[in-house]
Amino acid sequence: MRIVAYLSSVLVLACGARAVSPSDTIAVSARHEHYWAPNGLEIVLQPDHRAPLVSVRVRYHTGSKDDPKDRAGIAHLLEHLTFASGTMNRWQELGAIDADAATTLDATDYWVTLPSPALDNALWLEAERMGSGSVKIDEATLAREKEVVVAEWSEKIGNRPYGLLEPTLRASLFPADHPYRHLAIGDPAEVRAIPLADVVAFAKKHLVPDNATLIVTGDFDPVKARAAIARDFGAIPPGEPLRTRLVVTPVQPVRDVARMQANVSAPVLAVAWLGPPVGAEGWDAAKVALGRIGGAIVRRRGFAVTATTDGGRLGTLLELRVRGDATTSFEELAAEIALATKVIGRPDLTSDRAGEIASTLFGFEDLTTRTAHIAEELDLYGGADYANEQIHAARQLDPSDVRDAIDTFFKPERAAWVRIEPSKDAPPGGKVLE
């Protein structure tokens, strides 16, 4: 059993009067143990006795990227099915203040934050899910959860203001066989067609300890937690070996421009650029660059701008949505975006660094968010001290990195556009025209 344990220095020293500078020293105590069980389960234990709460997260490194052809949404459906067998009720009985699951492009997470005396119960429930999850799936549960997933699709896509934008952008950016082309939630018609045998086979392949990371943080005794983990998870057999897949990350979209109609008061222009994989060279700078481009548009014209990033290990999209007023043309909006990518030189990053450091600390405060960040850090960089690593990375950010990211990733040939035209007759999620 490999064990990595270390203590990060606790340093909370002076900052500048107005903003955090690279020379300031801010760090958090992030003492933790990081080890692997014999069956391949990766484990991180990080005690924090601020309040009588613990947070437990199990991340399976299986997401919608692993959905087989014509089975878009199966990873997410499996998440629902393994949650449906009464786990949520049990979480509630134990006093969970935050218990849920999520499927992303790269991973499926189950998490719970609950009173610390219930840690043994939480670990036992997660071991049960890992060891018996596929056994408990039956036709009746499958039929019901398919309908729940379709309802979720409506709630998050079909019934949201221009909710169809995201699938439209993905279809423009990624080729047909790319693992990131479809949304994690899948397509209602494909979800309804998934047979039980496929779900069971998918579960057997992926709900295995050597495909999972268990993170525990909060008010607990690590010695007792290690014993409970060994007892509950130790006997779960590992999965069959899988071949590592290599995926080519596209640098050019499939389609330049798409059109939608939505019930909006003014035209909205959305653009997404193909970015680097999360964590790869240029990723941190590309995120900052995106915010800078959005900020430049707001300052120059006062347009409403939303900047978001999405993606994972196999590629990302860097997205801007710009809404003008009723008389603004799409050409005008596009010209503003193009101008914004040109006017940023070597920006002063003082506020960006401060923002990154502050948001890292805010995330560290919340146990659920903290386990999510630890999982992300492990996934991308292999370490568990995400907070101090993030703070260090923020300090290292250099203005020339941002300019390089703009020149590399925000080029017109890497961009896909969606024009959203106002239409009173469009359904809430919008209507894709071409």
Add this chain to the structure above:
Amino acid sequence: MKRLVPFLLAGCGIFHGERVADRPRAPIDTTQTFGDFAPQPAPADPPDLVFVEPRTRITALRNGVRVVWLERRDLPITSATIAVGGGSGDGAPGAVSVLFHRLQTSIAPDLDLFGAEVNRFVAHDAAGIELATIEKQVGPSLAIAGQRFVKPSFEDIEGSRHAVAGAISSRPEALAEDAALELFGFRARASAEALAKLRPDDVARAQRALASADDVVIAIAGSFDAAATARVLESTFGMLPVSPHDSESAPVVTPTDRKRATIDRPKSAQTTIAIALPSPTLGDRDDAAFQIVCEILGSRANAVARERKGYSYGVRPSCGALFDRVLLVMLDAESGRAAEAEADVLAAVESLSREPPDDRELAIGRTRVGARLVGTFHSNRTASTVLALAALHGAKEGAFGDFWQRARNVSQADANAAVRSWYADPRVVLVGDFNR
């Protein structure tokens, strides 16, 4: 610089790019053998939850602005909430919503420079600004917020008018929440019609009425230099005027006779259903029993809508909101099943009278109420806001600890009394496409 590995240059053609790898599986100890999984016996139920309210102290600035301090140095961050004792029910319709949007947007750019965040909230009888910052920036953050709060500018309210209208009209749950408030006689936060009529003078009047020293509470939770922070507060919020206090007590709000409201949302495939009930606030009769019953109602409604019938992604009761006057139990369902969903959730409400909560349900409800308290005070953000609201409602230090003691002692008879007093008159709001 951190890099993802392996990271190989490859390929050509339209989709040329880098080749990136899936995450490899973890190493296995091949010296061990594994049989079929047999779960261990389930652990016993955990011992009862313990909640201890953190110690706070309450002081006042020289003009009477109350300040609640919750000092803890476990993380180098701080949250502050500046709350006023008036909300959407005050001033011209929509004025308070626009006022706090203006405040937020005028503070945010300056706070952004050093990574601090600002949010806002507007309820029927309270509104506020929430700041979150690293500890060394507490002073500058409060100074900026204080300057804007004492001397705001309302020349241009167009942006706020549109933002507030859009935030409500585009979200079915926000529409439902406002309609539910109106069924119980409270004024909605902002209708599109009211916002269209609003003038900058209306917003300025609302600011003058609410920013009165005796109606403002500041709560600060986290790590800070208390003396330096007090000086900043005196030099900013200490400048707030003391308005002649209105001797009349708050007007009594009477529920309307309307039991239902429907809001048309054309071409919506789903219907948002909100079951609304009157709610006691912290310190009112039945407050603890009401919250425990709320948890039980949430479980019963979810058992039908999610676990048994599966037409909903989940039922969302607003349990734990100790200062709301209306409890909302919300869910979304495909429009074809909306009538069934409404009937099922109403049946869950009625079941509280027919099948009173048993001991096990009460124990679970009690645990959940306690866990929410622990969670609320664990976070500086939520702690500062509930402490500010508690002070506005006249709660004394230790009010949450007292509430927890009441919750621990809630009996079946107490729960039944709460059901009779508060759960007997549900109202319904539906948001969906009713012209199909």
